[in-house]
Structures are given as structure tokens and as C-alpha cells.
Amino acid sequence: MADRYYSNTDEGQRFQPGTRAEAEQVDQKFDEVTAGFQEVAGDTDRSLKLPSVAGTSQELDATPLQRRRMVVGFDADGNLTLLQGFGWRGDWVTATEYFVNDVFRDPATKNLYVTVTRHTSAAALSTDITAGRVELAISVEELEQFKIDAEAAASTATTKAGEAASSASTATTRASEASASAGTATTKAGEASNSATAAAEIYDNFDDRYLGAKASDPATDNDGDPLLVGALYFNTTSSTMRQWSGSAWSDSYATVDLEGDASGAINMAGFAFTANSVQASRYDLASISTTATLDLATGNEFTIDASSPRTLVSANVPAAGRAMTVVLTISGASAITWPAGIRWHGDGTTAPELGATWTIVVLKLDGLGNISGVLGAKA
DSSP states (O other): EEEOOOOOOOOGOOOTTTTTOHHHHHHOOOOOOOEHHHHHHHHHHOOOOOOOTOOOOOOOOOOOHHTTEEEEEETTSSOEEOOOOOOEEOOOTTTEETTTEEEEEEEOOOOEEEEOOOOOOSSSSSHHTTTTTEEEEOHHHHHHHHHHHHHHHHHHHHHHHHHHHHHHHOOOGGHHHHHHHHHHHHHHHHHHHHHHHHHHHHHHHHHHHEEESSSSSSOTTTTSSSTTTTOOOTTTTTTTTEEEEEEEEEEOOOOOOTTOOOSSOOEETEEEOOOOOOOSSSSOOOEEEEEEEEEEOOOEEEEEOSSSHHHHHHEEEOOOOOOOEEEEEEEEEOOEEOOTTTTTTTBBBBBOOOOEEEEEEEEESHHHHHHHHEEEEEE
């Protein structure tokens, strides 16, 4: 394909060895090159430029599925990243990738947090909080305490007011006591009013972002004000959580009962997800490294270092009626003592010989108490 700025591919237009070139022809070539450089400079001046910082990548490595409904922006450190309106992610989960403006709930405290830096969650939420990857958005504990304080103050005010009224009605000689009680009641009422106002303000901020359950997409928030970008509500007609982008409502996420109670299908970019089947273009599983225990509660893909002899045992085998396929990738060729009860392909008792470099072994648990094993590949 010809260069859009300058091309010298035409043999007939090139200067040939052993021939003479007139000054006018040379000037014309220089003029063409100069014009090409000027076009390059013009395109460069109009292009979007990103700073080059040593050790910092400006590459956006998210998958097409992860980039849906996101825009390019800058994070808290000024680095290029993907941004979106506030997206509800449900309860916080360890070892999970979170993007900027993802909102999740701490299952322990019920507090709501917002993600400020794209990251994969640590083993404990406290680690991400300390590292500044997430920030507290709404403290449920503070809301509940405000409510308790307001109710207590209001109750105290009511009690004191009753005492004041009772004292005033007894006699003129108790008028001073009634006045003192009334003063105390006024003070407590003021405290109750302040606490109630603070609690109401916090609730109003939350109420502007989560609009509650509605049968259809609302045009304003619960106060009749314009919708905030990232606002959420639960659609009772479609049983989905929906999010306001600033111009339109769209489904934010979907919940499915994986025990078989789901009755319909969820469309995930054109792939059906029902109670009995899953359709997807691809999936991947975590590979768990071990040298001894095959803990089937953690996964069914294991990597085993057999650079020295190993004795393998299985743990948390699925209950009766539940089948599982386990894939073992073994590096090295040292002797392996296998879990008891495996019926090997062939004569039923002889385990496969390991390859010098690597070996793949597949175990099948049929849910009836039987385990079969077969050599997948080796090298």
C-alpha cells in the first residue's frame, strides 16, 4: 500500500545510477519530501498525546466484554484507565477484578464502598482499603447510630416535655421546677432535631443514588430532581437492577439461582445462561498448584511439581450424585503415589508413565463412588 505522506516506489521516477539529475528535478523531490513532513507534522499536532512515564503503561488491556459501556479516562494517579458510571457489583469477593466506580457491599459490615483504582481484590478487604484502592461511600453503622441517637433524643424530649407539663399543673409553688424541665426539654429537642437533620441528609444522598423498587424507568429521582449519573433502581417488572448512564437506563447486572430455580434465560452478549445450561464463547479456570492435596472444594484444575517424588491425596470429593472432571498438569517425571481407588485406562491398575518434561492426566468422578483415570498427553 502506498505511503500517504510520500512514495518513491515508482522505478521510473527514481534517480538512476550513472545518470545525471537536473537541479529542477532534485528540487522537486525535496519539495515532495518537505510536503510529506508537513502533513506528518499537521497530523501529529492534531493527535491525542499521552505522557510517557518510565515504568507506567498506558495500554488498556481489558477484554471486549470488560470494555462494554465504558469510556477512556484517567484514574486518581493520572494514568489512562477505563471509567464508567457507578456500577453495582453486589457483595465484595476476593481475587476479583474491580474497575473504577464499581460499587460493592462489605458482607461483614454492610457498608458500601466505591472503587477508585482498577485492581484485583486482595485476600481481605482491609488490605484494599489500606492501599487506597477503594473508599468508603456509605457507612451503614453511622446511619444506624444516627437513627438510634435521633430516636433516643426524641424520646428524651417527649419524656421531659411530659414532666414539664405535669410539674406545671401541680401548683404555683412548682412553677420553677416546671420551667427548668421545660428548658431541658427544649435542649433535648434541639439535639434530636440536629441528629434527625444529619440522618435525613445522609439518607437523602443515598436516596438520590439508589431509587428503590419501581415498575418502570423513572424520569427523575425520588425528590423530583434530575437523575444522577450512575443512579440505580430495581425494576420489579423485569426483576433486574438498572443504571442511569446520563442519557438512558440499562441493565446493571443480573442475578440467577444456580440451584435450578431459574425459569428463563439471561442474554449475555448473545449467549444464553439458563438454569440447566450455559452458552459462552470461552471460559477459563484457575489452575491450583499443589504437591500433596487435591482439594476439590477449591477447583478442578491442578498443577503438580513432580521434580521430586510426591504422594497425592484427595479432599472434599463431591457428594453422591455429583460428578466432576479433574485435570492434572504434571511437570517433571519423579514417582507419584496416587490416591487410592483410581481405575486406570488399560488394565485398570497401572498408572500412566510420566513424560520427561510434562504430563496431563484426566480423572473422572462419576458421582457413584467410582474414579477413572486416563493419560491425556505427555512430552
